[in-house]
């Protein structure tokens with residue numbers, strides 16, 4: 617499943633085509649993905665101009681000049697790729713190059729867009745074999761109160777996240793630190809892998825109670841600041857490694873959404889801890905139904 621850094625990589629990869637583009641034609645090849653597209657899906661997109669292309673948590677948001685926002689989620693197996701054509705107008709999509717494992721029957725939506733700085737059409741193709749992804753149109757004015765967004769926590773890469781915010785947010789919470797960090801109502805888009813990595817970097821046990829980020833007086837401990845910095849850091853590093861994979865994709869078929877990244881603790885059960893001078897061995901425990909990877913020696 618794509619995590620936040622991968623979604624951000626997709627956004628950066630598609631931004632040169634989507635920013636201020638005109639959506640000339642949309643091929644919708646089935647009635648639904650995880651949710652129905654809605655009867656007027658194509659009509660509400662065609663001949664619209666893109667005002668902005670952004671990300672909130674793991675959602676991609678395409679703001680249109682009509683006031684609609686196309687909300688896109690990659691689900692478990694969704695990916696985008698693009699084809700730059702020589703055509704001035706949209707043409708029928710007949711055949712396209714497919715990378716290994718990308719079958720044309722899973723190309724569910726094709727956007728024919730004219731980027732702001734070009735005369736020619738770029739085809740942006742959404743492929744999703746398992747169809748847990750979705751695309752829905754929501755008026756911008758209803759977005760904040762929409763069930764999908766109304767309870768959403770802060771953006772982990774936004775300015776609000778710092779030690780004081782975390783300590784306050786987790787005040788008196790008996791739940792574990794790991795569970796609190798994964799709670800999307802607190803911080804949105806932060807996934808299991810990056811929570812494990814950030815806790816390991818900070819030397820904090822995932823099993824501590826969330827309230828321990830604050831001292832007795834309620835003031836945030838130094839660890840709270842370190843943790844918020846490490847959350848940012850692990851996400852930024854992954855986005856940067858996604859950025860380098862993006863360059864490779866330009867040469868290939870432009871398929872976006874997945875990349876290899878080396879983790880320090882995640883998926884390293886039984887291997888030596890990488891904390892300098894630590895002789896610990898990484899363990900895996902199931903916590904709230906998810907695998908937690910941690911070093912019992914240096915994470916206290």
Ligand SMILES: [Zn+2]
Nearest residue numbers: 889894911914
């Ligand atoms: Zn260790």
